[in-house]
Amino acid sequence: MYNLSVETAQDVYEVEALFDLCFAPGREALSSYRLRDDVPSVATLNQVARDAAGILAGAIRFWPVHIGAADALLLGPVAVHPTRQGEGLAAQLIRDTLQLAASQDWDRVMLVGDAPYYARFGFARLEHVVMPPPTNPERVLGQALVAGAWDGVAGEVTRWTGPGRGVD
Structure with missing residues (x-):
């Protein structure tokens, strides 16, 4: 029903407008x-999701971060246009991109979100991972893309300073 493809420079303004529409003012x-x-x-x-007419229906982005000495992906934002919500598109974006991340040798992914929603994708609370304030620790969630990838990972989440790894 939707065509998922890598976000391009031509998509950026449309994707940003979607994020502005879907999230509260001041999201940044x-x-x-x-x-x-x-x-x-x-x-x-x-990734962006477009319908058969080429209309943007959803988008998802990932960012690299450090947690202590470990690298991780920070999932988000992910958004689906209000007229397309309830069709399972966010789930498709999340599942497809997590599989893609694993195929690109990423070991772990984290996000800040609602545990009941993200648990169905395999996310669970990261008790020893600390996001910058004022993040609610109950909303700091992670998923191992490789078995045991979160074992022993603890500390503050910090900005990416590493090279490459698919980062533009």
Whole structure:
């Protein structure tokens, strides 16, 4: 029903407008955005979903972060146009991109979100991972893309300073 493809430079303004529509004003003031400031996203994982007419229905982005000495992906934002919500598109975006991330040798992914929603994708609370304030620790969730990838990973989530790994 939807065509998922890598986000291109031509998609950026439309995707940003979708995020503005779907999220509260001031979304960029959230602590997760401080981790994204001046850090390139993982372009190979950023996806857009368009319908048969080419109309943007949803989008998802990923950013690299550090947690202590470990690397991880920070999932988000993910958004679906209000007229397309309830069709399972967000689930498709999440599942497809997590599979893609695993195929690109990422070991772990995290996000800040509602545990009851994201549990169905395999996310669980990361008790020893600390997002910058004022993030609610109950909303810091992670998933191992490789068995045991979160074992022993603890500490503060910090901005990406590493090279490459699909980062534009």
